Structure formats: C-alpha cells, structure tokens
Amino acid sequence: MSQELRRFKAEIFQALAHPTRIAIVEALRGGDLSAGHLIEKLELEQSNASQHLAVLRAKQIVTSRKEGNQVFYSLRDPVLIEVLDIMKRYFYSHLSQTMSMLKEIRSEKAAPKK
Amino acid sequence: MSQELRRFKAEIFQALAHPTRIAIVEALRGGDLSAGHLIEKLELEQSNASQHLAVLRAKQIVTSRKEGNQVFYSLRDPVLIEVLDIMKRYFYSHLSQTMSMLKEIRSEKAAPKK
DNA sequence: TGCGTAAATTCGCAATTTCGAATATACTAC
C-alpha cells in the first residue's frame, strides 16, 4: 500500500509539474474562474489551456462545473495552495543556490554540455 | 519573476514526480543513507537508483557527501517531508475518490480507451 | 602496480509529455 501511496503522490506532483498548471492553480486560489477567463488572464493558447485543465481534472486537482456556455473551474482542495506556499518559502530560503541553479540550467540549454 | 518562480516550483514537483524518488526522499527522512543502502532498502537497480539520485541532486533536493568508498545522501531541507506529509493527509481525505481514480487509470492502461 | 567494490555515466530504445493547428462538441440566440 505504501507503494500505492507513493504512486498516488507522484501523480499529484506530476500534475503540478508544469509552470502553466501551477499558474492555473494559483489563479484559482481566489475562487472559481471560467476556462476563458483563465486563458485571458494567463495568456494561453486555447487548446493548450484545455489540455492542461484536462490534466488537472484527471488528477482531481480541480473540479469543473458548466454554467450555460462556459465551464468554471475551482480547486478541489485548498491544501494544495498550502503546498505551493510551502514551496515559496522553500524557494526563498534557498534563494541564492536556487538562482545559480536556474542560471546553470539556462546556460546548459543555450550551450548544451560539452 | 513570478513566471520564474513557477518554473522553479514546477521543476521541484517534476523532481518529486516519480514513485522511486519519493521513496528515496522518504527513506532519507530518518537521516543520511549511502547509495548502496538505498539500493538495498528500496530494491532498485544500481544504475536506475543512480539516475534518480542524479535528478534529486540536480534539483538540490538532496546533498551528497563522499565517505571513503561510498556516497551518503541526505535531504537538504526537511520541509519537503512536510509536503509529503500534507500529501498523505490529502490522500486520505479524498480516499474514496482517489481509489476509484487509481482503478480507472489502471483499467485504462489494461484496456486503453474505447 | 593491480584487484575489488561503490557509484556515476553512457547508450539505445520505448513510452510519455507538450505544443499549436485543426476539428469536434455543446451551448445560446435568432
């Protein structure tokens, strides 16, 4: 069962492992938003947004409800916001290392290894 | 910068988005362990373990120190354990939905869609 | 020096993820 639990956790992490999906979750922090509103606010391609929303739906991180023409999304459990906040603290407490790490990653992408 | 922060968070989530890597982090909860000990405890292939450890190192989730012939790993920041514990609570509070979700996923893999 | 052990890296290869373009579905209003 512990193995099962780890698989579950890994799937949740995987669902959150994309900047756009994190942006969506954070945008829903203040309350429900329609897909269209999310697209506008985050400046996303329509199909791309829909695909990311599908991932979040599949992992039950968000729930959707139809209202006439549009679909509103909301966070199923605010505990995920708690997790994101912890990550923010994590980020700032390791800021200097983090920055150099990010820089490293970028320069590697520019000039990929030797 | 907020975009940058999201990229950073996404990378951390990505690093944790694998059952084996979660198992490694949890195994390090109680203190340092050598790579060999981790391999034995988690019953991993040597190269596979090393690759997962490389991911965790790259994202600075673990730090390593050499001691003679072997390499000991430790968690850089116990706050990640906190995150995993929150996930556990999340898991149990949504247990019934989670189980059906997992079942769904498995059956889809067995008989992929229609 | 050479041998043995611990760990990291490299090498295919298969599976998964991500993207935008295109298409399909669902609803509203006329």
Place this chain on the structure above:
DNA sequence: GTAGTATATTCGAAATTGCGAATTTACGCA
C-alpha cells in the same frame, strides 16, 4: 433550422523521461 461563442478533443511532430545493460570513474587495500 443557422450562426456564433466557449470549450474539448484529436493529430502529428519534437522534446523529455525512464529503463536496464554496459561501461567508466573513484576509491581502498594489498
């Protein structure tokens, strides 16, 4: 019915990930 809008899904290509086998690197010891 048709037209228009909102959202979801499908498609194909590029990039990334995960794996075990094989190899390499690094260390301790005789």
